[in-house]
Amino acid sequence: MSKRNSLFQWNLDRLVVPPLAVAALICVAILLLVLAFLVYEASPVLVDGGWRVFLSDTGWYPLEGLFGLIPMLWASLVLMLGAVIIAAPIGLACAIFIKFYAPASLNKVFRLILSLLAGMPSVVLGLWGLTELVPLIAKWQPPGASLFAAILVLALMVLPTVALTSASALSAVREDLLAGAAALGIGRKAQVLGLVLPAARYGIWSGILLAMARAIGETMVVLMVAGNVVQYPHGLFEPVRALTANIALEMAYATDNHRAGLFASGLMLTLIVLVLAWAASRIVGRNQHG
């Protein structure tokens, strides 16, 4: 560090820096500790039977020594993608409506409703899904608790995430661009499609990635409405079990290798979320440099 660094000229800064550094270190350390803890707890099965059993075993019957995680991994991924495919266009449309088309009075109400929906505890959504949506689907396509039900409720859950992050990405587009476009006589529709959306695309994408991370990490909703049967997702109305639901369902009752297997599924989930977070930060980083 250069001695001419002007920040260190005042004693106040000298006092403030160590606690800040410690706080920053704690943040990093917590993530590393969680990862280390997951690896440590999962290690009995990772070394014992080899990590390959998670990929090769035909089913998930931990009490019979079968630890196939791949069907649940697929279920988690399909749930996530399904939810985002529904939520992203609607959320983006909401954001465009709020920003460019809604009358001022409606705008406020709309934003308030979205924020409320964003803060809705997932267990409430799950309960609604279990007692209202699932019976409705069951009348049409039993058993009701299915990939479809879970995708719908998850989409509802991540919709406000997409809408609110997209709205702020749209707001961040420089006003002078819009003013310039208006001065050139470009219409509202062309402004939105040709100017604002491309300018805000990185912000929108990182919002979608955030929604994906939220969807794949969601537990209560999928536990309550997805049916929890361990199988490859081979039909929209078939029940599936997500990695998160697997942990929540069985953790309280698991011992020994069963428990370690659940930690291994937690480790896998954490890695997926880390990859999503990394992708989101790459996109935001590109936005800042480009």
Add this chain to the structure above:
Amino acid sequence: MKGGLLILLATLSTVLLQPLHAADNRLVLTGSSTVAPLALEIGKRFEQQNPGTRIDVQTGGSSRGINDVRTGLANIGMVSRALKVSETDLTAHTIALDGIGIILHRSNPIEALSDGQIKAIYTGQIRNWHEVGGQDRPITVVNKAEGRSTLELFLQYFTLKSSQIKARVVIGDNQQGIKTVSGNFGAIGYVSIGTAEFEEQQGGAIKRLPMAGVEASIDQVRSGRFPLVRPLNLVVKGRASKLSQRFIDFAHSPEVHDIVEAQFFVPMEP
């Protein structure tokens, strides 16, 4: 780095396990999450009547209860099944009984199923209600998640392996089971009889099926005629300490029958 990590984990585990080292006026109970709410309520009353004592209740499944009692981490283990042959080093004190009954949606016209039919339904050989004399409607098999003692008991009674069951919905606790069955005309599930009876009285859209000809009710569990019954046990290793013995006696006494019944279990006569 690795050494540092180990030290950290060791410190963490010491801190976390600290409360488990019992003092003289303190009992630690670990184990079955079915027994835990019951033990918790009994513990509260015990604490009131014996000022200065503390009863700590922690869940983690019957297997944890067995392990913790063996290693001395807990004074008393909570186990929601009969002890196995490999567990004769422990002594079980049954404080209540819990029956497990088959439930269907209320609108299902089926009045009874034989054990063989139930087994065939759960293994996927029978897939439609019309095959057992009901309406033409696909059967939704509701099963419990791996590791639950309800599932273990069910498998044991029907001599099945977990991997033989072809479930359409897998549930966690009794409430989720009742909500799932009451929301699906073609569903079949099994839950704790007390809870099912209560929900039915509250207007839940379920009905209990008799098992091997015996009505699935708390009364029949009490009479001992209902076949699918599990004991809720407090388990100790060797001779129980004075306080443990007092707690176990208390949990048996008529003084706590109201607590047992409030949780829809059948109290044991001393």
